[in-house]
Every structure is written in structure tokens, then in C-alpha cells.
Amino acid sequence: MSASQEVERWDIFQLDLTGPSDGNPYTDVTLKAEFSDGDQAVTARGFYDGDGQYAVRCMPDTPGEWTYRTESSEPALDGIEGSFVCTEASDGNRGPVRVADTHHFEHADGTRHSSFGTTCYAWTHQDPAVQERTLETLAEAPFNKLRMCVFPKWFTYNRREPVRHPFEGGASGDPDFDRPDPEFFQHLEDQVAQLRDLGIQADVILFHPYDKWGYSDMGDEADDRYLEYVIARLAPYRNVWWSLANEWDRFDDKDESDFDHYFQVVQEEDPYDHLRSVHHLSEWYDFEKPWVTHCSIQEREHQDMAQWVDEYEKPVVNEECGYEGDIEKSFGSISGHYMMNQFWLGVTGGGYVGHGETYRHPEDILWWSHGGDLHGSSPDRIKFLRDLVEEAPGPLEPISMKTDRPPWGAHANEDYYLFYFRFYQPSLWSFDLPDDGEFELEVVDPWEMTIRPLGGTHSGGDEVELPGDDYMAVRARRVE
Amino acid sequence: MSASQEVERWDIFQLDLTGPSDGNPYTDVTLKAEFSDGDQAVTARGFYDGDGQYAVRCMPDTPGEWTYRTESSEPALDGIEGSFVCTEASDGNRGPVRVADTHHFEHADGTRHSSFGTTCYAWTHQDPAVQERTLETLAEAPFNKLRMCVFPKWFTYNRREPVRHPFEGGASGDPDFDRPDPEFFQHLEDQVAQLRDLGIQADVILFHPYDKWGYSDMGDEADDRYLEYVIARLAPYRNVWWSLANEWDRFDDKDESDFDHYFQVVQEEDPYDHLRSVHHLSEWYDFEKPWVTHCSIQEREHQDMAQWVDEYEKPVVNEECGYEGDIEKSFGSISGHYMMNQFWLGVTGGGYVGHGETYRHPEDILWWSHGGDLHGSSPDRIKFLRDLVEEAPGPLEPISMKTDRPPWGAHANEDYYLFYFRFYQPSLWSFDLPDDGEFELEVVDPWEMTIRPLGGTHSGGDEVELPGDDYMAVRARRVE
Numbered sequence: 001m002s003a004s005q006e007v008e009r010w011d012i013f014q015l016d017l018t019g020p021s022d023g024n025p026y027t028d029v030t031l032k033a034e035f036s037d038g039d040q041a042v043t044a045r046g047f048y049d050g051d052g053q054y055a056v057r058c059m060p061d062t063p064g065e066w067t068y069r070t071e072s073s074e075p076a077l078d079g080i081e082g083s084f085v086c087t088e089a090s091d092g093n094r095g096p097v098r099v100a101d102t103h104h105f106e107h108a109d110g111t112r113h114s115s116f117g118t119t120c121y122a123w124t125h126q127d128p129a130v131q132e133r134t135l136e137t138l139a140e141a142p143f144n145k146l147r148m149c150v151f152p153k154w155f156t157y158n159r160r161e162p163v164r165h166p167f168e169g170g171a172s173g174d175p176d177f178d179r180p181d182p183e184f185f186q187h188l189e190d191q192v193a194q195l196r197d198l199g200i201q202a203d204v205i206l207f208h209p210y211d212k213w214g215y216s217d218m219g220d221e222a223d224d225r226y227l228e229y230v231i232a233r234l235a236p237y238r239n240v241w242w243s244l245a246n247e248w249d250r251f252d253d254k255d256e257s258d259f260d261h262y263f264q265v266v267q268e269e270d271p272y273d274h275l276r277s278v279h280h281l282s283e284w285y286d287f288e289k290p291w292v293t294h295c296s297i298q299e300r301e302h303q304d305m306a307q308w309v310d311e312y313e314k315p316v317v318n319e320e321c322g323y324e325g326d327i328e329k330s331f332g333s334i335s336g337h338y339m340m341n342q343f344w345l346g347v348t349g350g351g352y353v354g355h356g357e358t359y360r361h362p363e364d365i366l367w368w369s370h371g372g373d374l375h376g377s378s379p380d381r382i383k384f385l386r387d388l389v390e391e392a393p394g395p396l397e398p399i400s401m402k403t404d405r406p407p408w409g410a411h412a413n414e415d416y417y418l419f420y421f422r423f424y425q426p427s428l429w430s431f432d433l434p435d436d437g438e439f440e441l442e443v444v445d446p447w448e449m450t451i452r453p454l455g456g457t458h459s460g461g462d463e464v465e466l467p468g469d470d471y472m473a474v475r476a477r478r479v480e
Numbered sequence: 481m482s483a484s485q486e487v488e489r490w491d492i493f494q495l496d497l498t499g500p501s502d503g504n505p506y507t508d509v510t511l512k513a514e515f516s517d518g519d520q521a522v523t524a525r526g527f528y529d530g531d532g533q534y535a536v537r538c539m540p541d542t543p544g545e546w547t548y549r550t551e552s553s554e555p556a557l558d559g560i561e562g563s564f565v566c567t568e569a570s571d572g573n574r575g576p577v578r579v580a581d582t583h584h585f586e587h588a589d590g591t592r593h594s595s596f597g598t599t600c601y602a603w604t605h606q607d608p609a610v611q612e613r614t615l616e617t618l619a620e621a622p623f624n625k626l627r628m629c630v631f632p633k634w635f636t637y638n639r640r641e642p643v644r645h646p647f648e649g650g651a652s653g654d655p656d657f658d659r660p661d662p663e664f665f666q667h668l669e670d671q672v673a674q675l676r677d678l679g680i681q682a683d684v685i686l687f688h689p690y691d692k693w694g695y696s697d698m699g700d701e702a703d704d705r706y707l708e709y710v711i712a713r714l715a716p717y718r719n720v721w722w723s724l725a726n727e728w729d730r731f732d733d734k735d736e737s738d739f740d741h742y743f744q745v746v747q748e749e750d751p752y753d754h755l756r757s758v759h760h761l762s763e764w765y766d767f768e769k770p771w772v773t774h775c776s777i778q779e780r781e782h783q784d785m786a787q788w789v790d791e792y793e794k795p796v797v798n799e800e801c802g803y804e805g806d807i808e809k810s811f812g813s814i815s816g817h818y819m820m821n822q823f824w825l826g827v828t829g830g831g832y833v834g835h836g837e838t839y840r841h842p843e844d845i846l847w848w849s850h851g852g853d854l855h856g857s858s859p860d861r862i863k864f865l866r867d868l869v870e871e872a873p874g875p876l877e878p879i880s881m882k883t884d885r886p887p888w889g890a891h892a893n894e895d896y897y898l899f900y901f902r903f904y905q906p907s908l909w910s911f912d913l914p915d916d917g918e919f920e921l922e923v924v925d926p927w928e929m930t931i932r933p934l935g936g937t938h939s940g941g942d943e944v945e946l947p948g949d950d951y952m953a954v955r956a957r958r959v960e
Contacts, residue, residue, distance in 0.1 A: 330885035335950035338903035405810035423818035470815035
């Protein structure tokens with residue numbers, strides 16, 4: 001007997017099979033496998049990978065021996081059995097991200113995940129050199145999530161053909177939705193894996209309306225089969241999140257009931273229950289529906305994170321708070337300073353915020369869609385904030401639902417508080433701290449990225465002298 | 481016959497009379513006079529000024545000979561006739577301010593009045609030296625309106641007795657609402673006259689809830705008599721505006737129907753129909769009521785001036801958009817930069833904005849209430865904006881009701897446009913200008929207070945290169 005194949009926990013076991021390549025394996029052949037560690041079973045759909053090759057994947061989540069058995073409409077693929085060994089996770093592999101503590105996230109290994117995302121909608125559709133550069137930039141950037149579309153994008157600054165199409169015939173303008181291009185999806189997976197290796201969640205956007213090829217209106221049957229296929233391929237990647245759409249309310253031919261259905265398909269097809277949400281332009285999808293794991297918001301002007309967090313018993317992520325940049329669009333011309341402000345308001349409101357960038361570029365390579373390089377002033381400030389948040393002893397819950405007066409404030413248990421003053425500049429303040437302890441206070445400058453102890457210790461009700469600058473923050477940590 | 485007394489147009493003619501000083505002239509004696517230029521008649525209430533002296537005042541608004549005749553419950557004051565000559569207004573005397581062009585103001589002589597107000601609630605109640613300093617400061621400041629209370633104020637930073645009380649017995653804690661103190665009101669008038677001579681409108685706040693002496697709850701009869709008295713004295717000052725209250729929604733014992741009644745009293749008693757409004761904390765009085773001449777708003781967070789202007793067929797003044805300062809209050813700690821932003825959003829939304837300042841001071845002399853000196857960074861920027869607005873060929877109307885996307889913009893006829901970008905920083909923009917003309921564009925920096933021509937001329941639809949800074953403004957003026 002050959003030694004069992006070894007796969008580390010939350011990594012991918014792939015069963016490769018050979019079968020028929022005639023006809024249309026995509027539409028004609030069903031393939032599934034049940035994987036079991038003895039206690040629990042995972043049923044995963046397989047997929048046709050071209051050239052007579054079929055595959056079924058599993059992301060094992062418990063160490064030990066796993067067995068499997070296939071089931072297929074094709075005799076050559078049916079009833080195949082075997083086993084593999086799941087080993088402990090290596091360093092840096094924390095498993096998929098789940099909801100934790102109602103409004104927050106953690107990895108499957110229990111480590112906290114504070115979401116600091118960015119957006120490169122169409123990065124996998126760009127020239128290889130740009131994609132390479134995007135990964136190099138991400139390796140140095142402060143972001144741990146990337147919003148990215150499966151389908152190519154047709155929109156302002158995005159009037160070029162993608163390097164490859166998801167379906168055969170796409171390049172000639174007539175995609176055959178019954179024939180996905182395996183190489184397209186292999187490449188997509190490779191890029192998701194690259195993100196995984198950088199510690200970055202891939203927030204995979206399954207549909208979007210900014211289309212000229214027909215991907216936004218493939219028909220019900222093709223939509224479902226596409227979802228089954230992309231989930232069969234990508235769900236075993238531990239860093240995947242599902243975003244049902246970018247701007248679901250902007251489709252000509254899809255309404256909320258269509259997205260209800262897509263959510264149900266994703267929920268049914270994904271054995272690992274990856275995070276699921278949907279992003280809007282102006283009309284919020286009903287995030288209270290049970291299949292939504294977190295709220296994915298686009299809001300540039302309103303500053304009501306604490307109220308949203310209070311309203312939804314789910315994490316809230318303001319995925320699109322505007323893009324730092326200078327293009328001739330309101331969504332793409334907010335200042336780095338305002339972006340910094342958005343992040344601080346989100347975090348001190350008990351939620352999370354996503355970044356994007358749209359500076360004009362001689363070759364029209366704008367981070368928000370194409371990737372490439374970052375040019376703005378906000379990423380450094382976001383890194384500073386992320387470090388601060390990750391040093392906190394726990395996830396941050398808002399102190400007050402009053403989002404129209406300073407300070408915006410959140411706390412982790414009763415020992416750690418973070419306050420933010422936005423455009424208010426008091427030189428004196430009594431912080432809402434417990435009376436029963438003593439706290440060390442530090443003045444944080446979110447723009448200059450400095451932290452300065454105020455000296456002494458303070459408790460609730462004490463009047464504290466502050467520098468009286470605008471956009472101040474204050475960190476308070478219990479010393480006794 | 482003696483030569484007739486001469487009074488310039490919109491100045492004050494005062495008929496001084498001697499009558500009984502026994503009993504209570506305030507409650508017992510009625511006195512009115514009808515003034516006529518032959519075409520129109522003005523009926524004005526007189527008032528008791530102490531020491532047996534009575535007075536009736538008239539603000540004549542047409543040059544020529546005016547006659548008068550009194551009517552009184554007291555025979556010694558009844559049926560007195562006479563005349564005076566109204567001369568042309570001297571330089572700087574433009575007459576009272578009225579509503580003009582639906583959303584704007586002008587003086588009675590037809591000159592435009594762009595309202596750039598400030599607030600010193602209790603300045604007339606401070607030590608004489610502070611009052612003197614306030615007037616010196618105002619003489620150099622960019623403001624042409626001052627919000628000020630008749631009654632003294634009891635509130636944070638305002639825990640001192642006023643130098644004088646409006647009613648006898650006030651200083652000993654038991655004011656007699658049947659006995660106003662003439663010297664208090666003479667002083668108030670003197671200060672209103674000082675403002676007039678500086679070209680500053682006195683926005684006289686008739687009631688407010690921040691009280692410990694009882695002035696906020698004098699009873700219906702005393703309230704009405706007080707209004708009659710203060711109007712008899714102050715209405716002839718051409719620079720008076722009436723504000724029925726500061727924060728009408730904060731009184732324990734007054735509701736909207738009380739203010740309806742006060743408005744009606746003011747409307748009936750004031751022969752000159754000075755501007756009337758009422759200020760709120762959070763609940764807006766129904767500004768659509770016919771006796772309200774303009775909307776007096778307190779709004780710090782929301783930026784919807786163009787929508788308010790669209791909703792109300794009246795001028796809109798955001799009287800209290802926060803106070804620049806550093807005190808431990810949300811209302812009193814906005815930055816100078818945010819104050820500047822508030823003024824630009826108001827003006828480019830087709831409305832007006834009021835200033836206030838609350839920097840901590842060793843003797844607790846805070847401009848917002850006490851007057852004294854200005855310390856902030858916003859007044860210079862407000863002056864810069866006021867100059868810009870006053871140079872415009874007419875009042876500014878908003879271009880768009882969309883208050884959530886850049887640029888905020890207003891125009892005066894089809895020849896002059898002013899745009900403001902807030903926290904947006906595009907380096908390219910197509911401005912909403914008419915296609916049928918050519919415009920010179922200038923980049924305005926509202927903070928640095930610079931104006932730089934962009935060069936060339938542009939018309940609607942042209943893409944224009946901009947510096948890509950945040951808080952930019954652009955002025956466009958037609959050249960052909």
C-alpha cells in the first residue's frame with residue numbers, strides 16, 4: 001500500500017479522476033464525493049477541469065484520517081474510494097473566517113480576525129505583469145481582505161477586454177454559458193491561493209452588473225450551474241468569502257428574489273459555510289435574512305456605524321466608503337484624510353471598513369479595479385489603525401448609539417477603550433470610563449500616526465486635558 | 481412756529497411725553513400714536529421710560545413731512561399732535577432687511593444683504609469693559625448680524641449674575657414682571673444702536689430656556705406685556721430681527737402653540753414687520769407657518785442646505801452649525817476648518833450660515849455668550865467667503881438638490897457659478913455650466929484664501945484639470 005496523501009488542516013485535498021471528454025461534461029456529468037473523518041461527513045460537488053480530467057476537492061477541518069467515496073452519473077467516476085491524512089495546520093494557517101461575538105470575525109482556530117479590506121474588482125482580468133504587481137503591492141499593504149469579481153468588468157476606466165474569458169466564445173463576443181473555460185478558473189484559483197498565502201481573504205463577488213458580454217444575465221439555469229461550478233472549485237480555499245453581487249440593486253434583470261435564490265444555492269453548495277453577503281448601491285438587501293452572515297454596506301456620507309451595529313445582530317462592514325482618488329466621480333475622489341476618517345468612524349462604531357483607491361494613472365491602472373500600485377495617503381494610516389485594533393484585548397463594541405456627537409467610542413471588555421473625535425477639538429474631556437478603575441490615557445493622532453501618553457491615571461468622570469486638535473483619538477487602558 | 485424736527489429715513493423719531501409716575505404706568509397706562517406721511521399710517525405703541533417720562537417712537541420709511549397724534553388712557557398723554565420731517569437716508573443707512581428673491585435678503589433701499597452672522601447670546605449682560613471690547617471686535621470682524629438675548633443667561637460657562645436685570649427685583653432673586661427696569665432696556669437699545677452703526681443686524685432673541693430667575697416662565701399675561709414693551713422700544717431700530725427663542729423646544733412650560741401666539745403678538749405689535757423666526761435644538765418649528773419670514777436652523781452634522789432651500793419658500797439660515805472652540809461640549813468644539821466647511825456648504829446650497837466661538841478662556845469670556853475677543857481660525861475664512869459672495873452679481877441659488885455628491889454648487893443668474901468640493905479632490909471635472917457661453921474658471925482655496933485663474937475659457941461639458949486637493953472651490957464667470 002502506498003502511504004496516504006497528507007493534507008494540512010484547512011488546506012485542499014484534491015481527488016483527480018479521469019473520465020469522458022466527449023459530449024459536454026459540464027452539463028451532462030454529475031459528480032460528488034462524501035468525505036468523512038469518521039465523525040462527520042462533508043459532501044462536495046466535483047467539477048470537470050478539461051481534457052477528460054475531473055476533480056473533487058475537500059477542505060478537511062479535523063486532523064486525522066479522512067475517507068471518501070464518489071457518486072457520479074458516469075460509471076468511470078462512480079464509487080471510487082480512498083483516504084488521506086489531515087495533519088495539523090502549519091504556521092499562518094488559521095482556517096476560514098467565521099462570525100464570532102455577534103458583530104465580529106475570527107478564524108476557525110479561534111484567532112481574532114479584524115477585517116481591513118480593500119478592493120481590486122477586476123485584478124485577475126489584467127495583464128499578467130499587472131497581476132504580479134498587485135500581489136507584490138498587497139504583500140506590503142495593510143489589507144487582509146480583497147473584494148474581487150469572478151466576471152470581467154465593463155465600466156468607466158474599464159473598457160478593455162479581459163485577458164481570458166470565463167466561458168468559451170467570450171473573446172469573440174458570444175460566450176457559451178454551457179462551456180466554462182477551465183484555464184480561466186484555474187487562474188482564478190491560483191490567484192485566490194496567492195492571496196491565501198499572503199494572509200488575505202478573497203471576497204469573491206459572484207455577480208455584478210457592469211458587463212457587456214452577457215454574464216450579468218445568463219438565465220436562471222446557467223446562473224445556478226455557474227454557482228455550483230465556482231463553488232465546487234473555490235469553496236475548499238479557506239480564505240474565500242462569498243459576495244453575491246457588487247451593487248445587486250443595479251441589475252436590469254435581477255431582483256431581490258433572484259438574490260434570495262442565489263444565497264440559497266450558495267448555502268446549499270458550500271460545504272464549509274463560508275461567509276456570505278451582498279453589496280448594494282443604494283438599496284440595502286435585507287441583511288436580516290438568515291442566509292446573510294454579515295452586512296456589506298456602501299455608505300460614503302452617513303456615519304452611523306454604531307446604529308447599524310445595534311440594528312443588525314451581525315458584523316457590519318462598510319465595504320465601500322468611497323475610494324481615495326482624484327477621478328471625475330464622486331465615488332472615486334475622496335481624500336486620504338476622509339478615508340482615514342471613515343476607517344476610524346467604522347472601527348469606533350464597532351464595525352469594519354473597506355478601502356479602495358482611484359487615482360488617475362497614465363495607463364488607466366486604478367487600484368480599485370485593476371490593482372497595480374497604491375498611490376494614496378490612507379493605506380499607511382489604515383495600517384496604523386489596524387495595528388492599534390489588533391493590539392486591543394478583544395473585538396471593539398460601540399459605547400454609544402449617538403452617532404452625531406463626539407467622541408465616537410468603542411471598548412473591548414472593561415479594560416480597553418478607543419475614542420475618536422472627528423472634526424471636534426476639545427481641549428478638555430471627561431471620558432465615559434468605568435469609575436471602578438484607573439486607566440492610562442494616550443492621545444493618538446490618526447493622521448500623523450503618533451501615540452503620546454497623557455501621563456498619570458484617570459477614571460470615569462475625570463476631566464482630562466487634551467491637545468485640542470481636530471481628528472484626535474484617545475486610547476484608554478486599565479492599569480488597575 | 482419752531483422748525484420741524486428732522487429725522488432721516490429708517491432712523492428713529494421719538495415723541496417724548498410727561499405723564500403720571502404714580503401707580504404702575506407699565507400696567508395701567510395705554511399709549512399709542514398714529515404716524516402718517518399723508519399716504520400711509522403707522523400705529524406704534526408707546527412705553528413708560530421711568531421718572532414720569534413716556535415715549536412713542538416711529539421709524540419713518542418715506543421722506544417728507546410726517547404728522548402724528550397720540551391716543552392714551554391717560555388724558556395728559558392723549559390727543560397730542562405734531563409733525564416732523566423725514567429726510568433722505570445718509571450713507572450707510574440702507575434701511576431694514578427684508579426677504580427678497582424668495583430665499584434671500586435685501587435692505588429696504590434695494591441693496592442685497594448676504595447674511596454672515598455670529599452669536600454673543602449674553603453680551604449685553606457682561607461687564608462694561610467686555611461689552612466695549614465686543615463692539616471693538618465686531619468692528620473688525622466679518623459679521624453683519626449678531627444673535628443676542630434680551631434676558632440674561634444661566635448655563636454652563638454662564639453662572640454669573642448679569643450686570644443689570646430686565647425687571648425690578650431681579651438682582652435680589654425676585655423679579656417683578658410688572659415692573660421693567662427702564663435703564664436695562666435703555667442700555668439694550670444703546671447696544672442695538674451701536675450694532676446698527678457698525679452695519680450689524682441685531683437678531684434679538686426674545687425668550688430662551690437657560691434661565692434661573694423666572695424669565696422663561698413669566699406667565700401668559702406678563703409674556704405678552706413684555707413683548708409689547710420690548711417691541712415698542714426696539715422695533716424702530718432698523719437693524720432689528722426678531723428671534724422668538726433660542727431652542728424653543730427646550731422650555732419646560734412652553735410648547736409650539738405658545739410660540740404661535742408669540743409670533744402673532746410680534747406680528748401685530750411691530751409696525752415695520754421686521755424679520756421673524758425661531759431657533760430650535762432638535763425639533764424644528766413649522767417654518768411654513770405664515771408668520772415665519774425665514775428658517776432659523778441649528779444643524780451641525782447634516783449638510784442638506786439645498787434640500788432645505790428647496791423645501792421652504794423662505795430664506796434658510798443655519799444659525800448654529802456648531803461653535804468653533806475647544807470646550808468639553810459637542811456644540812462648542814468644532815474645528816475652524818469644519819466651520820469654514822459649514823459656511824461653504826451653506827452658501828453653495830443657497831442658504832446662509834451663522835458663526836459662533838467657544839474657546840476656553842482664563843476668565844471664562846467665551847465669544848458665543850460673553851463676546852470679548854475672537855480667537856479662532858474661521859473668521860478670516862468667513863470674511864474671504866463673504867467678500868466672494870458679495871462680489872457675485874446676485875444672490876446664489878443651488879444648482880442641484882443632491883446634497884450627497886460633489887460639487888455643492890450655486891449660481892447667480894446664468895453668468896456666475898460657485899462650486900465647492902468638500903472632502904472630494906478630483907483632478908478633473910466637467911462643470912454643470914451652460915453650453916451657450918464661455919466662462920473663466922478660478923480655483924479657490926477656502927482655507928488658504930487664494931484665488932487662482934485656471935486659464936483659458938470653458939463651457940458646459942468641458943473637462944477641466946483641477947489641482948486635486950480636498951476642500952477646493954471653483955468660481956466660474958461668464959466672459960461671453
